[in-house]
Amino acid sequence: MSDNRKRSMLEQFGGSVITGINHCGEFSRFHANAIITSLQAFFIPKTYPLIWTQMLAIGVRSVPVVCITGCFVGMVLAVQAYDQLAGLGLEEHLGVLINISVVKELGPVLTAVMLAGRVGGALTAELGTMNVTEQISAVRSMGTDPIRYLVSPRILACLLLTPFLIIYADFMGIIGGYVISVLHFGINNKAYWDFSASGIEMWDISIGIIKGFFFGAAIAGVSCYKGFNCKEGAAGVGQACTEAFVGSFIFILVIDFALAVVFKGIYASLWPIRSLL
Amino acid sequence: MQKDKDTNIDTSNSLLAIKGLSKSFGDNLVLDNISLAFEKGKTTVIIGQSGCGKTVLIKHLIGLLRPSDGSVYFKGERIDDLSEHKLQKIRTNFGFLFQGGALFDSLSVYENIIFPIQQHHKIKNYEKLEEIVKTKLTMVGMDGYQGYNPAELSGGQKKRVALARAIALSPEIILYDEPTTGLDPIRSDVINELILKLQKTLNITSIVVTHDMKSAYKIADRIIMLHNGRVVVDGRPEEIKNHSYPVVQQFINGQISEKDLKTIQLSSIGEEVAKLQ
């Protein structure tokens, strides 16, 4: 046993690489399984009540906090950007700048981060506690798939509702930006909206909302995985929650980047028929 | 001689059997090459010190844990290498009472008990369902608690509700993990009578993990004792009572061994604290 302490650095490093790869494999399997089961569950009426309950907890109760986030993002952008643009005499373009930032990036990403904290934490804590009190084993012992009963409804609820929450955040962000720009800084109302309308396409708003599906699935997937693999005790649950939040956050950023690249490609290829869209 | 007996396990004719089962968690070898066969309609009691692997053993019987080595058979079919999906069907033949109850704390007592029924049957007649729940709860002396949440029940009451849930599907085999721990002597005896009654009227096979020797003598057709990951005794209750092996006598009489007694007497607990000051 005393050899343990003498393990070389290389050995330790190798050990952690192997554990890391194992975790990745396990996570991928869990997530793939969860997504397949969720798709199946989507067509089984028996799971609808479960999804409904989760939607209430995940979606409806998050509306206020998401609205507040959106509103402040819009207001802050207006305050920060006004001086820069006014210096160049371009303050009437403020609307484009605020609104495009809100609908394309800040609305979706900050909503997702809010949800990772609010919903992800709650999911991990709930499932983690169920795991350490053997309730998940109890589900299995009665011949039910815990992924189908516990994970699928949560993933589906999160996936279906995050886009709607992003719409709320976008809307409130636009209102927030408008209030500061037009009512506080006194930018011409018509010019503000005209420039905004000319600079933003339906495409920009859509990609923000489409991101929501991916963010929702990632948040619920990571949180459920962490809950299912939670270590025993109160400290275990706490640690799982922290890891779930950090994990979801990183996933959100990575997905955001990946989707930005993908959407850029799609947009370029659709450019010729753009007027039809 | 013990070895010979081990390898002669008849896996095809016994209801439930394990062959050469070993289980380790990391470096911790918990079960070491255990072979047992369980006959239909008999009650087997598993005894042994706390932490000797009794829970781990019975979890293998329904595939909640997978062996590190060896195999598990149900009705002659090997089940330890089945996929989780295939195990689900098999698990409906079993009832499992968890050591801590493992009631779903987001569901009421009523909902807990109908959970396994709902999962495996299409329910049309809700009045009949209420009747079933009432019968099961009456069996464990908990009728009238249908609307309670698990959080509002005492430890012993939770255990009894969990037992009602374990027998909800009227399984062929019931695995009890310490069914009488935490109950007063009269309630314990009610559970003993229940186990006996299920065996007599429905020919149910029971495997009971317990520390309660009084209960063990009352219900057991056969008693198995685990020690250091191995089966040290396997026989009828009378055989156990008169067994010559000191570990067995110490356990069934609830006596500490000479060696342990010495260590306790040697450590002068009060003085050490006094020395700190």
Ligand SMILES: Nc1ncnc2c1ncn2[C@@H]1O[C@H](COP(=O)(O)OP(=O)(O)O)[C@@H](O)[C@H]1O
């Ligand atoms: N999931 C697990 N991971 C690691 N070790 C475990 C796990 N489950 C049980 N053990 C270990 O197995 C041993 C036996 O546990 P258990 O079967 O619960 O004992 P008991 O006989 O009291 O029911 C203990 O030493 C425990 O630490």
Ligand SMILES: [Mg+2]
């Ligand atoms: Mg135990």
